[in-house]
Amino acid sequence: MSESVRVRFAPSPTGHLHIGGARTAIYNWAYARHFGGTFVLRIEDTDPERSTEENTQAIIRAMEWLGLDYDEGPGVGGSYGPYFQTQRAESYAEALERLKVEGAAYPCFCTPQELDAKRESARALGGFAGYDRTCRSIDAESAAARIAAGEPHVWRLKVPEDRGDIVFPDAVRGDVTFAADVVDDLVLVRTDGTATYNFAVTVDDATMAITHVVRGDDHLSNTPKQILIYEALGEKLPVFAHLSMILGADGKRLSKRHGATSVEAYRDMGYLPEAVMNYLALLGWSLDGETTVFSRETLAENFSLDRVSRNPAIFDDEKLEWLNGVYIREMSAEQLVDRIVPVLVDASLISADEAVTRRAWLLKLAPMISERLKRLDEVVPMVAFLFSDGIEIDEASRQKVLEKEGSGVALDACRAALATIPTFDAETIEAALREVPERVGVKPKVAFQAVRVATTGSTVSPPLFESLELLGREQTLVRIDAARPLATS
RNA sequence: GGCCCGUUCGUCUAGCGGUUAGGACACCGCCCUCUCAAGGCGGAGAUCACGGGUUCGAAUCCCGUACGGGCUACCA
Numbered sequence: 381m382s383e384s385v386r387v388r389f390a391p392s393p394t395g396h397l398h399i400g401g402a403r404t405a406i407y408n409w410a411y412a413r414h415f416g417g418t419f420v421l422r423i424e425d426t427d428p429e430r431s432t433e434e435n436t437q438a439i440i441r442a443m444e445w446l447g448l449d450y451d452e453g454p455g456v457g458g459s460y461g462p463y464f465q466t467q468r469a470e471s472y473a474e475a476l477e478r479l480k481v482e483g484a485a486y487p488c489f490c491t492p493q494e495l496d497a498k499r500e501s502a503r504a505l506g507g508f509a510g511y512d513r514t515c516r517s518i519d520a521e522s523a524a525a526r527i528a529a530g531e532p533h534v535w536r537l538k539v540p541e542d543r544g545d546i547v548f549p550d551a552v553r554g555d556v557t558f559a560a561d562v563v564d565d566l567v568l569v570r571t572d573g574t575a576t577y578n579f580a581v582t583v584d585d586a587t588m589a590i591t592h593v594v595r596g597d598d599h600l601s602n603t604p605k606q607i608l609i610y611e612a613l614g615e616k617l618p619v620f621a622h623l624s625m626i627l628g629a630d631g632k633r634l635s636k637r638h639g640a641t642s643v644e645a646y647r648d649m650g651y652l653p654e655a656v657m658n659y660l661a662l663l664g665w666s667l668d669g670e671t672t673v674f675s676r677e678t679l680a681e682n683f684s685l686d687r688v689s690r691n692p693a694i695f696d697d698e699k700l701e702w703l704n705g706v707y708i709r710e711m712s713a714e715q716l717v718d719r720i721v722p723v724l725v726d727a728s729l730i731s732a733d734e735a736v737t738r739r740a741w742l743l744k745l746a747p748m749i750s751e752r753l754k755r756l757d758e759v760v761p762m763v764a765f766l767f768s769d770g771i772e773i774d775e776a777s778r779q780k781v782l783e784k785e786g787s788g789v790a791l792d793a794c795r796a797a798l799a800t801i802p803t804f805d806a807e808t809i810e811a812a813l814r815e816v817p818e819r820v821g822v823k824p825k826v827a828f829q830a831v832r833v834a835t836t837g838s839t840v841s842p843p844l845f846e847s848l849e850l851l852g853r854e855q856t857l858v859r860i861d862a863a864r865p866l867a868t869s
Numbered sequence: 870g871g872c873c874c875g876u877u878c879g880u881c882u883a884g885c886g887g888u889u890a891g892g893a894c895a896c897c898g899c900c901c902u903c904u905c906a907a908g909g910c911g912g913a914g915a916u917c918a919c920g921g922g923u924u925c926g927a928a929u930c931c932c933g934u935a936c937g938g939g940c941u942a943c944c945a
Contacts, residue, residue: 390945392944392945394944394945424945426944426945427944427945429944430944430945431945488943492942492943495942495943496942499941499942502871503870503871503941504870505870508871508872508941510941534943550874553874553875556873556874557873558872558873559872562871562872562873562941566942567942567943569943570943571943572943574943576942576943576944576945577942577944577945578945580945581945596939597874597875597938597939598938598939598940598945599939599940599945600873600874600939600940601872601873601874601939601940601941602940603873604873622874624874624875624938625938625939627937627938629880631937631938632937632938633938633939659881662881662882662893663881663882664881664882665882666881666882666883666892668883668892669882669883669884669891669892669893670883670891670892670893671892671893672881672882672892672893672894673893689881689882690874690875690876691875691876691882692874692875692876692937692938693880693881693882694880694881695880695881696880696881696894696895698880698894698895699880699881699893699894699895700894701894702893702894702895703893703894705906705907709907749906750907751906751907751908752905752906752907753906754906762905781904810903813903814903824903825903825904827903828903828904829903829904831903832903832904833904836904838904838905839904839905840904840905840906841904841905842904842905842906843903843904843905844903844904845903
């Protein structure tokens with residue numbers, strides 16, 4: 381029981397779930413699933429200025445979309461709740477009480493102004509700018525008297541004088557050492573009685589029995605402080621694992637400046653959750669150095685912290701796109717249609733009702749576009765020509781193809797063939813068109829491209845014969861007729 | 870400023886004392902082909918940040934330097 385792995389993802393709802401946070405969540409999820417452990421979601425909403433309920437919901441939505449199911453947390457409950465930091469004030473108060481009783485915490489009456497001044501002068505001397513422990517020497521009675529008199533104060537951790545260097549084995553970075561004198565008597569509880577971040581996190585992780593703290597690199601420097609708190613509380617230390625940051629293409633920390641950074645933005649751009657998950661997993665972890673495409677199950681099976689990379693990784697949109705294409709190609713026609721319909725409806729190319737009645741038609745379309753799509757939203761420009769009544773012929777395509785010698789006769793011959801074939805399916809269409817070029821003395825490419833431009837408006841389109849079938853005979857002939865005057869000879 | 874972490878093709882990475890430094894994306898060429906893709910084959914691309922050690926031998930171990938990042942709050 382006490383052996384079982386308990387990990388947590390603890391986002392602060394000050395924004396949407398971003399790429400970096402998502403990767404942290406994925407690693408935690410994978411770690412828990414690998415060991416059959418428990419994955420906890422805890423919302424660190426203690427910043428009232430920036431935390432919103434809306435962001436909390438967005439984060440939960442994004443996690444659901446990625447398929448990161450958690451065993452304890454908002455909505456699912458669990459025996460270590462509540463899972464919102466703002467609802468855990470009691471446990472912080474209890475923890476402080478324990479520290480007071482043990483003499484591991486003391487009140488500090490220094491004002492912020494005094495502290496700023498001290499910090500400034502300490503830094504000017506070029507050294508460590510931690511708290512100078514002034515209030516530590518105030519005796520218990522006078523401290524109690526000052527508190528009773530209502531003097532504003534915070535509670536600080538009394539770091540043991542004899543505490544040596546703080547060394548801990550980080551599961552991804554190896555042993556990390558902090559000299560004893562760089563950790564000061566940090567504030568645990570503020571003047572207003574609320575817990576500081578380091579105190580809250582530590583108390584939460586301890587009381588929630590978290591065994592492995594897997595989080596971003598930005599918390600590495602907080603770790604010695606938290607270790608001291610664990611020790612003061614007499615709690616067992618978890619295993620720490622710090623993940624490197626994800627950087628933008630310019631090598632700077634990923635931010636809004638780099639464009640889309642939230643998971644939901646990627647969803648809206650037509651990325652599949654399994655692709656995003658796969659890509660993010662690969663950004664800082666490798667299965668064996670060879671395997672790049674793998675399912676979430678494979679990830680869970682193989683995930684281990686010792687294969688997590690120590691270097692920061694630059695986010696590469698192109699590789700994500702490629703991977704997304706891989707997943708799109710792997711889908712069945714049924715699956716692709718299911719994913720594509722909302723996009724088509726959204727773009728008003730088709731109504732939700734039509735999507736149902738024309739299901740068979742859509743199923744024929746799916747294989748034509750699946751190997752051409754990297755993102756779901758690319759389907760709109762790709763198939764728009766199938767939905768409108770008329771089309772506009774792209775000028776460059778017109779020049780390149782319809783001005784070519786022989787395009788006119790080819791169009792005439794193709795039109796005639798298409799008008800007379802008994803059935804208008806891809807196979808029959810192909811058979812009929814295949815014999816046209818030789819008969820009228822033009823190259824196949826010239827003839828087919830002429831038909832393509834006439835019917836789709838562009839030199840680039842899904843496969844021609846299949847496209848014509850889906851377009852239907854009537855519309856095909858109308859379009860060829862409309863384009864005919866634009867063709868040469 | 871102080872402390873901590875990091876540095877292998879453009880990018881993500883494999884490598885954990887002896888390899889022609891491997892794979893993937895991107896790029897280039899050829900093949901396939903009704904266009905575009907997809908696919909197949911091949912190519913180019915890394916003085917393993919730099920400088921010292923240790924060793925018969927170092928991308929791998931140690932020490933510096935440079936560069937990048939993080940923390941340094943009564944933010945999280």
